[in-house]
Amino acid sequence: MAPKSASARVPAPRWRRRAEARPEEILEAALAEFTAKGFEAARMEDIAKAAGLSKAAIYLYFPSKMALLEALIEAKVSPLAHQAATLAAAGQADPLTALRMLSTAIAALMADPKVVAVPRLVIGVCGRFPEIAEYYRVQVVAKARGALEQLIEAGVAGGKIRKVDAAAAVRAFIGPLLFEAMWTHVLKGETALNDPRKLIEQQFDVLLNGLEPRA
Amino acid sequence: MAPKSASARVPAPRWRRRAEARPEEILEAALAEFTAKGFEAARMEDIAKAAGLSKAAIYLYFPSKMALLEALIEAKVSPLAHQAATLAAAGQADPLTALRMLSTAIAALMADPKVVAVPRLVIGVCGRFPEIAEYYRVQVVAKARGALEQLIEAGVAGGKIRKVDAAAAVRAFIGPLLFEAMWTHVLKGETALNDPRKLIEQQFDVLLNGLEPRA
DNA sequence: TCTTTATAACTAACCGGTTAGTTAGTTGCA
């Protein structure tokens, strides 16, 4: 019956030991599944299949489904907020230029479904897992908001920016980008994010000069 | 044992026939549950209990859980978009005032968790049910967006508004409100929506005059 | 170099709990 080897190759091993590469692969697969189906509807089995191992193996690296989401947030957006804060801090001398650079960077990120997926997930699960919302508020959004407000205030102090309410200015800066991201990735509408230069140019025309005709 | 009635009142009926009032009550309960736990995690049993009937009875009025969400969107936000469009159309003669009024109305809506809940749900389930996203894009957002753009363009044509890109102006108008709504209801942060007058005033200072110091 | 031993990495199969949706029967009301 069973041909006795020799001619028969060693049958390709069913799996290989690759402990180092696993966590990242699993997270990547999880992000893809979560993005496509949402957190609750995504199945661990499918994530495992996409990552090329068994469902049980996932539990060797992550204790629960929820832990996958936490790790994703940590990995994908936490550094991002930090980077934004750094950029904002570095640009205090020339706030308008810093805002422009930030805007370009953010627009590029917003165009990437993988990046937008994370806040989308947060919106989806915040009702059930308030601690996720809390983490996101404190570690990501509040941090970025604070940095931007400082940037605005520095601009006001230096006379480069009109005396405006800092919180309102930050909303006016971030809000439109958020809106376009939702339109693009949630509603799948024709997006302006494909042409970031034009988008930024138009945004800054309104942001800097306002709607009212200048005297 | 069991006291033989006579003295015992007719036991309060376990339920009453109220077919007309049911659908609305069910939808209200569903919205509350969906808001608190998200679409997937909300249980039909709990919705039924909150609406004061049995789970099976829900299926006399709605064929599926998904139908509840569809009916909710139809009932809660579709008229809202229509109203926005009407207001925008009516205000073409004085676009800036119309924008102010719209802003106030929208801020009031954004402060209401029940209203924000619906778009939140859409964001959560859009991956699994693209037709929901499609409906929402076409029937709600595109409609409102279009009306606002017309309003802006009318303002530009009449000299009341600077020559700006209409889409950018709409983003600048809506984005900040959306951002604040998410901050408030998803991240549970301290909100500016509690003081709508101040919020609108600050938003319009930036929106109309921009960030750049005026000559 | 060839075993032997140890263990890290992995899988197949299962379990317990959950829940959307159904059915068969009961109750209120005209």
Added chain:
DNA sequence: TGCAACTAACTAACCGGTTAGTTATAAAGA
């Protein structure tokens, strides 16, 4: 009496997480 409105009890299926067992690989001795 008849029927629409309603419920209790049920089914079927799903899925997160566990467990018992298997395989790849490395290290230690001979």
